[in-house]
Amino acid sequence: MKIAKTIKEVREIVSEWKKLGLSVGLVPTMGYLHEGHQSLIRCSNENDRTVVSVFVNPIQFGPNEDFASYPRDLERDTKKCEEAGADLIFAPEASEMYAEDFSSFVDMTGPTDELCGLRRPGHFRGVCTVVSKLFNIVTPDRAYFGQKDAQQLAVIRRMVRDLSFGIEIVGCPIVREEDGLAKSSRNTYLSADERKAAVVISKSLKAGQEMIEKGETDTAKIIASITAMIESEPLAKIDYIKAVDADSIEPVDTVSGRILFAAAVYIGKTRLIDNFIAERN
Numbered sequence: 001m002k003i004a005k006t007i008k009e010v011r012e013i014v015s016e017w018k019k020l021g022l023s024v025g026l027v028p029t030m031g032y033l034h035e036g037h038q039s040l041i042r043c044s045n046e047n048d049r050t051v052v053s054v055f056v057n058p059i060q061f062g063p064n065e066d067f068a069s070y071p072r073d074l075e076r077d078t079k080k081c082e083e084a085g086a087d088l089i090f091a092p093e094a095s096e097m098y099a100e101d102f103s104s105f106v107d108m109t110g111p112t113d114e115l116c117g118l119r120r121p122g123h124f125r126g127v128c129t130v131v132s133k134l135f136n137i138v139t140p141d142r143a144y145f146g147q148k149d150a151q152q153l154a155v156i157r158r159m160v161r162d163l164s165f166g167i168e169i170v171g172c173p174i175v176r177e178e179d180g181l182a183k184s185s186r187n188t189y190l191s192a193d194e195r196k197a198a199v200v201i202s203k204s205l206k207a208g209q210e211m212i213e214k215g216e217t218d219t220a221k222i223i224a225s226i227t228a229m230i231e232s233e234p235l236a237k238i239d240y241i242k243a244v245d246a247d248s249i250e251p252v253d254t255v256s257g258r259i260l261f262a263a264a265v266y267i268g269k270t271r272l273i274d275n276f277i278a279e280r281n
């Protein structure tokens with residue numbers, strides 16, 4: 001497994017592949033890879049070559065967030081990439097991505113105004129900026145993002161359309177632990193008790209999904225039921241639970257079209273997100 005630390009190395013390798021007419025997939029990650037990331041790499045194996053970026057992007061973290069403590073282990077990530085069939089890891093230092101006088105950002109209004117965009121000011125500006133850089137560095141044919149970060153997927157799709165990146169964005173399903181908890185690098189922060197408590201997030205969302213299957217279309221009622229279930233768990237504290245249009249991320253009152261039910265919940269000090277999409281015409 002080749003690990004490139006510089007932009008120049010990636011450009012050289014990818015340009016050789018392109019000369020051979022090979023297609024290239026990109027899987028952007030912050031590392032500490034798990035089966036969720038590996039599922040994206042496996043999706044990307046539909047391309048001739050797959051690049052995985054491993055970069056804990058400082059500019060998408062707020063001042064009181066977990067940038068410093070975010071888990072990092074490139075050796076472990078390398079094995080996970082090999083297992084899943086990636087061809088190249090791009091693991092730059094922050095200084096390779098951001099010059100000291102770095103001053104250009106990609107920003108958005110609309111899909112970033114709600115959910116995590118509202119609760120984590122500047123987060124999506126950081127995400128859009130780093131993903132734009134990765135697109136320019138790797139020049140992939142396709143890029144793979146998890147439905148786990150549903151708002152991020154909607155934001156990236158909008159950015160690619162608006163800025164004419166000419167890259168196909170592929171969304172991949174959420175990979176879960178056996179008890180339903182969505183896999184996340186941040187799950188490593190949880191104590192044993194918190195880990196047990198965290199299952200309330202996926203359980204409550206599943207109960208909400210079942211209400212819709214039984215015919216409920218009032219998003220306020222569904223959100224109230226999800227909220228009550230989460231509030232019954234003493235270690236959980238809700239950051240938000242909302243129903244929004246899955247593409248525009250605008251709040252909705254009725255389940256009609258593709259509706260994203262998204263939750264952000266603190267379990268102890270760890271902020272976890274999860275969601276489901278309901279489709280009804």
Ligand code: AMP
Binds near residue numbers: 030031149173176185
């Ligand atoms: P991260 O390293 O957390 O920034 O995630 C990198 C990519 O992996 C993003 O596109 C995430 O949506 C995706 N991802 C993270 N966790 C999961 C999961 N449990 N299932 C599917 N995709 C995931």
